[in-house]
Amino acid sequence: MKFNQTRFTALFAAIALLSACTSAPPREAQQKDIKIDDKSFRFGGSYNDKTNDLKLSINGEPLMQGKFPPFTPTQTFNTTYQDVPFSLHCYFGSVLGHNNGVLGIVAGAIQAAKSSASDKCEILYKDAVKDVLYF
Numbered sequence: 001m002k003f004n005q006t007r008f009t010a011l012f013a014a015i016a017l018l019s020a021c022t023s024a025p026p027r028e029a030q031q032k033d034i035k036i037d038d039k040s041f042r043f044g045g046s047y048n049d050k051t052n053d054l055k056l057s058i059n060g061e062p063l064m065q066g067k068f069p070p071f072t073p074t075q076t077f078n079t080t081y082q083d084v085p086f087s088l089h090c091y092f093g094s095v096l097g098h099n100n101g102v103l104g105i106v107a108g109a110i111q112a113a114k115s116s117a118s119d120k121c122e123i124l125y126k127d128a129v130k131d132v133l134y135f
Contacts, residue, residue, distance in 0.1 A: 024049065029121070029133040036084055036125055043088075043123055047135045052095060056088055056121065056133075064088065068095045090121040092135070 026046040034041045045056040056064040056077060064077035073095040077088045119135040 026053075026055075027119075027135045029135045032123065032131040032133055034123060034125075034130050036130075039082060039084065041081065041084070041086075043131070043133055045121065045133055045135070047092070047119065049094065054090065054092070058086070068092060071096065084125070087124040087127075088121045088133075089124060092119040094119050 026048040029043075029045040029047075031042055031044040034043065042059050043056070044060070045054065047054050052068045054066055054068070054075060055062055058079070058081045061081075063079045063081060066075055066077065068075055073092050075090045075092075077090070079086055079088075121133040121135075122129045123131045123133065
């Protein structure tokens with residue numbers, strides 16, 4: 001009986017190790033620094049491919065979060081931080097490109113033709129793009 005218990009423990013440990021290796025960490029955006037009216041803001045974010053979960057932060061504080069609905073590669077967030085209003089307009093081509101079958105192929109072809117296959121969020125202040133977060 002002890003032999004089977006040892007084999008079971010080893011098998012369980014191997015499965016736990018393999019499952020930990022297969023779950024990829026979220027993709028992190030390259031942080032961007034923006035200065036507005038003598039105030040400095042550092043924008044950042046992360047995107048989880050598996051859950052379609054997008055989290056955006058200003059100065060390290062997570063202020064905006066959402067999931068991409070099925071077949072929808074765009075998401076817009078509005079927030080006010082230190083009395084400064086910001087909008088972030090996000091386009092994630094990977095949301096459509098990861099679909100299997102005909103839809104994924106068609107979406108990939110359209111995105112390639114439009115040169116819009118990247119995953120990015122435009123940072124807007126007063127309707128002007130100040131910078132872009134790339135994931």
